[in-house]
Amino acid sequence: MPNDSPFTLGPNSYGKSGVRLVHVGRDSARHEIRDLTVHTALSGDLDATHRTGDNTGVLPTDTQKNTVYAFARDGIGPAEAFAERLARHFVDRTPAITDARVGIEEHAWTRLGRHSFTRGEGGELRTADVHYDGQTAAVASGIRDLLLLNTTDSAFRGFRTDEYTTLPETDDRILATAVTATWTYTAAPASYDTAFDDAREALLAAFADTYSLSLQQTLYAVGERILKAIPEVGEVRLSMPNRHHYLYDLEPFGLDNPGTVFQAGDLPYGLIEGTVRREAT
Incomplete structure (x- = not known):
């Protein structure tokens, strides 16, 4: 017709x-x-x-x-x-x-x-x-909702400010996120299960080892570590929401807060996303 x-x-x-x-x-x-x-x-x-x-x-x-x-x-x-x-x-x-x-x-x-x-x-x-x-078959593996948290070794300072900025700089904060990571293969690994385990281990090590000056820096460190661990991977896509934890003000109760009591935030939250690629040879 x-x-x-x-x-x-x-x-x-x-x-x-x-x-x-x-x-x-x-x-x-x-x-x-x-x-x-x-x-x-x-x-x-x-x-x-x-x-x-x-x-x-x-x-x-x-x-x-x-x-x-x-x-x-x-x-x-x-x-x-x-x-x-x-x-x-x-x-x-x-x-x-x-x-x-x-x-x-x-x-x-x-x-x-x-x-x-x-x-x-x-x-x-x-x-x-x-x-x-x-x-052809394009294959990607990944992790979703992997909860990670560092209680220290995270800072956020030196950022741009304007008349609407209220966020104070900090040299020590909780860094928490729920990682979604997807890595795309350019060639099949000898074992997808082994490659997944190696990628997950690399992700965890990068998060734990990186003194984070921003969540963007942590994201790049994670992607880079996965690429180094799995030669068959061409790129890593990452989504890392910032699960905010706010130091709670105990002064109204006549108490100090030596960095031990926090309020876990919900909405809104910062969302950091990016892709780390292997350079073409």
Whole structure:
């Protein structure tokens, strides 16, 4: 059918979000548990679907959900590899689909015994994101909501001031943040699991080792340390909100405050974001 409309369809995708998958490994009496939330997004030759409701090329989102569970039957492996398996399947097996993105968030359980585990609500997530266009797969790994705090070795001074500035300079403050970090691979590492562990260790070491004169400086130190630790990583994207802690005024109660009592701030908060890249050779 000819298109007589003066309008065109822009970028679009569809998929299944929030697929909750728990896999229990029972190869021995010491069970293993993997807890994932999987998101799929497919795009391709779907112009007729949007214009006329022709669903010939549409792989239902319910089918995408079922595929996640079916692929988990024989194990998951590294989250990055599982995401790539799914992305390649959706593109290679569905004629109208030319592009697939699969994102995974992994929820960590702490072992208590051979078959007992504990996990608090919220907290740190391991992430994986794969984009497959029918020829190449771009893979990224990461961490979300990793809570970090230094009780000292953080200052903030020498900043620009104007008539609206009320923030005092400080040589000693609490530095707290909830890190979201994503690192993109230029080549596959020997082991995604080992690379993730090394990147996380580098991130923690950089945060602990850096005498922070600004959260921007800490951000750069973290990205640089991950790039040094994982040669297959080309860039690191970081988001680090400043979880403010304010020294509480105890003078109205006739008490001093020798840097021990703080009020944890909520809203608003400073948000520091940036990307650290490896120079092209």
